[in-house]
Amino acid sequence: xxxxxxxxxxxxxxxxxxxxxxxxxCVNAVKCGSKILLEGGSSLDAVEAAVRVLEDDPVFDAGxxxxxxxLGEVEMDAMIMDGSSLRCGAVACISDVANPVSVARAVMEKxxxxxxxGPGATSFAHKHFPVTPKEKLVTDDARAYxxxxxxxxxxxxxxxTTATPTESCGDGDGxxxxxxxxxxxxxxxxxxxxxxxxxxxxxxxxxxTGKMAGRVGxxxxxxxxxxxxxxxxxxxxxxxGESITKVVLCRRAVSNLERGLSVQNAAQEALDYMLQRVxxxxxxxxxxxxxxxxxxxxxxRMAWASRVGTSDVQCGIDxxx
Amino acid sequence: xxxxxxxxxxxxxxxxxxxxxxxxxCVNAVKCGSKILLEGGSSLDAVEAAVRVLEDDPVFDAGxxxxxxxLGEVEMDAMIMDGSSLRCGAVACISDVANPVSVARAVMEKxxxxxxxGPGATSFAHKHFPVTPKEKLVTDDARAYxxxxxxxxxxxxxxxTTATPTESCGDGDGxxxxxxxxxxxxxxxxxxxxxxxxxxxxxxxxxxTGKMAGRVGxxxxxxxxxxxxxxxxxxxxxxxGESITKVVLCRRAVSNLERGLSVQNAAQEALDYMLQRVxxxxxxxxxxxxxxxxxxxxxxRMAWASRVGTSDVQCGIDxxx
Numbered sequence: 001x002x003x004x005x006x007x008x009x010x011x012x013x014x015x016x017x018x019x020x021x022x023x024x025x026c027v028n029a030v031k032c033g034s035k036i037l038l039e040g041g042s043s044l045d046a047v048e049a050a051v052r053v054l055e056d057d058p059v060f061d062a063g064x065x066x067x068x069x070x071l072g073e074v075e076m077d078a079m080i081m082d083g084s085s086l087r088c089g090a091v092a093c094i095s096d097v098a099n100p101v102s103v104a105r106a107v108m109e110k111x112x113x114x115x116x117x118g119p120g121a122t123s124f125a126h127k128h129f130p131v132t133p134k135e136k137l138v139t140d141d142a143r144a145y146x147x148x149x150x151x152x153x154x155x156x157x158x159x160x161t162t163a164t165p166t167e168s169c170g171d172g173d174g175x176x177x178x179x180x181x182x183x184x185x186x187x188x189x190x191x192x193x194x195x196x197x198x199x200x201x202x203x204x205x206x207x208x209t210g211k212m213a214g215r216v217g218x219x220x221x222x223x224x225x226x227x228x229x230x231x232x233x234x235x236x237x238x239x240x241g242e243s244i245t246k247v248v249l250c251r252r253a254v255s256n257l258e259r260g261l262s263v264q265n266a267a268q269e270a271l272d273y274m275l276q277r278v279x280x281x282x283x284x285x286x287x288x289x290x291x292x293x294x295x296x297x298x299x300x301r302m303a304w305a306s307r308v309g310t311s312d313v314q315c316g317i318d319x320x321x
Numbered sequence: 322x323x324x325x326x327x328x329x330x331x332x333x334x335x336x337x338x339x340x341x342x343x344x345x346x347c348v349n350a351v352k353c354g355s356k357i358l359l360e361g362g363s364s365l366d367a368v369e370a371a372v373r374v375l376e377d378d379p380v381f382d383a384g385x386x387x388x389x390x391x392l393g394e395v396e397m398d399a400m401i402m403d404g405s406s407l408r409c410g411a412v413a414c415i416s417d418v419a420n421p422v423s424v425a426r427a428v429m430e431k432x433x434x435x436x437x438x439g440p441g442a443t444s445f446a447h448k449h450f451p452v453t454p455k456e457k458l459v460t461d462d463a464r465a466y467x468x469x470x471x472x473x474x475x476x477x478x479x480x481x482t483t484a485t486p487t488e489s490c491g492d493g494d495g496x497x498x499x500x501x502x503x504x505x506x507x508x509x510x511x512x513x514x515x516x517x518x519x520x521x522x523x524x525x526x527x528x529x530t531g532k533m534a535g536r537v538g539x540x541x542x543x544x545x546x547x548x549x550x551x552x553x554x555x556x557x558x559x560x561x562g563e564s565i566t567k568v569v570l571c572r573r574a575v576s577n578l579e580r581g582l583s584v585q586n587a588a589q590e591a592l593d594y595m596l597q598r599v600x601x602x603x604x605x606x607x608x609x610x611x612x613x614x615x616x617x618x619x620x621x622r623m624a625w626a627s628r629v630g631t632s633d634v635q636c637g638i639d640x641x642x
Contacts (some may be wrong), residue, residue: 075441085599086567086568086598086599087567088566088567092413092438092537093438093439093441111533111536112533112563113532113533113536113537113538113563114538114562114563114566114567115536115537115538115542115566116533116535116536116537117413117414117438117439117535117537118414118438118439118440118441118535119439119440119534119535120396120414120439120533120534120535120536121535123534123535124533124535211434212432212433212434212437212441212445213440213441213444214437214438214439214440214441214442214444214445215432215434215436215437215441216413216434216436216437216438217434217435217436221436221542221543221544222542222545222566222567222569223542223544223545223569223572224543224544227569241435242433242434242435245409245435245436245543246407246408246409246435246543247407248543248544248548248569248572251544251569251572255576277407278406278407
């Protein structure tokens with residue numbers, strides 16, 4: 001098989017001044033993962049390495065650059081899945097570690113379990129990886145968004161204009177009172193197929209600024225933030241986590257491949273359904289069992305990059321690219 | 322619509338001396354939920370009430386009666402989902418609360434989020450529900466299983482006979498070295514359809530004896546432990562959590578209804594697929610949009626009970642019933 005890889009750096013209203021850095025970050029990640037694939041490495045190694053590059057890049061809300069929750073803390077989520085065996089590993093609400101995707105892989109390979117959360121997960125992480133204190137993960141931007149969020153939140157509470165909690169905001173912003181430039185959805189992800197035809201996926205996120213302590217979005221949930229099955233295809237998602245969870249977005253997108261849709265149409269149908277059924281927006285990257293690669297997004301922008309074999313790296317961020 | 326309700330009390334090798342109590346507990350839960358439906362109550366109210374009855378019954382591994390993790394602690398998971406809107410709420414790794422399913426409902430109705438985990442989730446729970454200390458949740462049986470597990474674990478480590486962590490055990494027992502009477506899979510769940518045709522589901526569990534701190538199985542994960550959509554049908558699962566997660570079991574079972582299978586065949590296909598693809602066993606209860614009710618299990622036994630309208634309560638635990 002010709003190795004194929006695609007990454008995303010989040011689907012949201014990416015501001016103009018972050019466009020270039022977001023696309024460049026995706027290109028760097030694809031190059032790193034592609035190198036592994038072209039040397040005969042596994043798709044599992046490639047998606048982990050690519051997501052680590054994205055986690056290490058402070059422009060993305062994952063690993064270094066993660067946003068802060070309502071308490072001003074970093075709580076990160078990640079998953080990884082091996083399409084040959086459906087083995088998967090995930091972590092949620094972990095802190096003080098640089099690369100949650102590698103902890104997710106350790107859950108898959110070193111435990112009987114598929115998901116570890118909270119202090120138990122952080123404790124497991126520190127048995128296998130160095131402690132990385134919060135100070136090394138939090139950027140000035142993340143702190144600024146947190147301060148802005150708290151201010152907006154105080155205002156909306158004061159004037160009692162917050163959207164009712166049970167309503168889906170439907171604008172892809174996560175919170176009804178968080179319009180504008182809030183950095184909230186640049187979850188990162190990767191799907192890759194190696195020379196053996198094995199398809200793997202990985203997704204990692206810092207979540208939404210001002211989220212409740214303990215909140216987990218779609219990213220670490222198998223079927224929601226990612227899904228991979230050699231027989232059917234692989235997908236990684238980004239966008240409004242609660243909406244993605246309600247429709248089990250990646251499983252739906254992969255099911256669309258099973259019933260014969262092209263990757264482009266499979267991704268588009270799943271996103272259209274999510275918008276129509278629960279009012280949520282997001283993005284998807286996908287690879288089919290025959291190596292067809294594609295993406296779609298219902299948000300204003302999604303940073304992405306891909307490479308098929310040794311051809312030129314493709315990348316983009318706007319709808320018309 | 323004629324109201325319909327079905328509950329399960331876990332799919333595993335239920336020992337003979339727990340048969341009667343398991344079935345009786347399911348019948349009690351169905352009666353409680355059915356009463357609400359026949360009085361015109363919502364399916365959401367019915368599944369919550371039925372699962373609370375199961376959580377309060379110490380014979381089941383959920384709420385009161387939850388098993389202990391590797392540290393001897395109780396960490397509980399639950400989810401609830403409203404098929405009319407796909408709204409859902411879930412909690413994982415919470416402690417010191419009597420009814421996790423009600424906390425899951427509070428997440429759905431009082432927050433912007435769909436899943437809260439760990440200390441953040443427990444802290445949220447205690448804002449809305451009384452603190453129930455561990456001593457009130459843990460039964461003598463749960464403690465006995467914990468002691469037995471630790472002993473067996475020590476033996477298997479000593480003789481180095483533990484199954485390799487990356488292998489699926491495939492026997493529905495959660496751990497390769499835990500055969501026999503270990504109480505581990507009597508996760509509880511309920512699916513109901515009310516007079517308005519709304520389908521809801523709920524699932525709750527204490528997990529597997531000796532699980533790692535922070536381990537989350539399928540129960541609180543949308544699409545895995547439960548799924549409900551008025552247009553497609555509802556399902557709640559039980560069994561080997563890691564296997565259920567890998568195949569996103571309930572979403573698959575509901576997708577089977579979408580493509581025209583009967584509830585019985587939809588449940589059976591999903592369980593057959595799970596056994597064949599990842600070597601895991603479990604059980605499913607389901608209701609179709611037309612009110613067809615059914616169940617299936619690939620474990621030796623599954624306790625269940627159901628009621629259609631005002632007809633007699635049906636119940637069972639063995640394959641030939």
